[in-house]
Amino acid sequence: MRFDNFDLNLLVALDALLDHRSVTRAAAQLNVTQSAMSSSLKRLRLALGDELLVQSGRGMVPTAGAEQLAPLVREQLLRIRSLISSATAFDPATSTRRFRLAASDYISTVLLVPAQRRLAQLAPGVGLEIAMPTTGTSERLGKGEFDLLLTPREFAAKGHPYDRIFEERQVVVGCSTNPLLQGPVTLEAFTDAGHVAVRFDGRNTFIENALEELGLSVRIEVIAPSFVQVPYFLPGTRRLALMHERLAHQMAQILPLAIAESPVAVPLMQEVAQYHSARSGDAGLAWLRGLIQQVVRELEDV
Known part of the structure; x- marks a missing residue:
């Protein structure tokens, strides 16, 4: 094929088509008509000599060649966008990004x-x-x-790549009247108490993984879908939670909470921006x- 006559905008259409495997959804993403996206697919098939997407029942399935192209096209589009961004001065005072x-x-x-x-x-x-x-x-x-x-x-x-942001400690948190927090929390009290834990999309967080790696098992009474909800399940109960120290101190300003050192040597959490x-x-x-x-x-x- 001749690249001097190739419309690079077709790569954007190809990326959307291979991502959605649907002319209709790809058109919606790029805010074009379905007929315009069908035309782009036709031009891509002609230019690349590959069907790219073939009808299968009610859906479309990528060809082997399209499967190989998909990550390469996505990567090159990202690099082109990054090149344009780096060549364009960024003015925070006027940017609407x-x-x-x-x-x-x-x-x-x-x-x-x-x-x-x-x-x-x-x-x-x-x-x-x-x-x-x-x-x-x-x-x-x-x-x-x-x-x-x-x-x-x-x-x-x-x-x-990523930037290191900060290190975070884990502390034990419970209701301010919880007798388990009236002095140093022992390992026995920590493991015997009911706990509030967090899972995202069925996946353990850093804290739960750290406890598993230390071979510790605690009795989980509540599984919360987010970290901020955890302290709300503590007041008026004898439950404990292992929480990020910065968040624990913020939440203790608005809820009746007590904070104690953890009897468990949980490693420092390295937070990054990737x-x-x-x-x-x-x-x-x-x-x-x-x-x-x-x-x-x-x-x-x-």
Whole structure:
């Protein structure tokens, strides 16, 4: 094929088609008509000499050649977008860019909320779109669907760079009147008590994994879908929870909670901000990463 006559916009259409495996959904994503997307598919088939997608029942199935092309096309589109971003000066005062982040409610509460306040001062037109992590978050980062993934290092996607944000300790939290917290919490009291735990999309968090690696089993009475909900299940009960220290102290300002040192030697959690390798030269993303690091330093100085 002749690349000097190839419309590079067709690569965007190809990426959408291979991702959705549907002309209708690909057209909706790119905000074009279904006939325009069908025309793009026809031109792609002619240019590449491959059917790319074939009808199978009510759906479409990619050919072997399309399966090989899919990750390559996605990667090159990301690099082209990063090249354009790096060649374009980023002015936070006038930018209207919306950054897409994957972050738990824990890191959103302790870091992104104060970062957003600084963002509103320095870049009033810039927005944040934050999604809770799921089992597919790393794959979505690899597809370029997120600008940043804020996560414990253990859950970072392979093959992509990250910035270290901070280290986090884990502490024992319970109701302020809980007799188990009127003195140092013993290992026996900790393991015998009922606990509140967190699972995302059926997956353990750093805390649950750490306890398993230490060979400790606790009696879980409540499984919460988010970190911020955990302390609400503690007042008026004898339950305990192992919580991130920064979040625990924030929640203790609004709920009747007591905080104690953990009798379990849980390793420090390394929180990181990860981005796609193709976006290393993204000027806007570099600015946001720098802002996050600045906010972390300011919070640690308080």
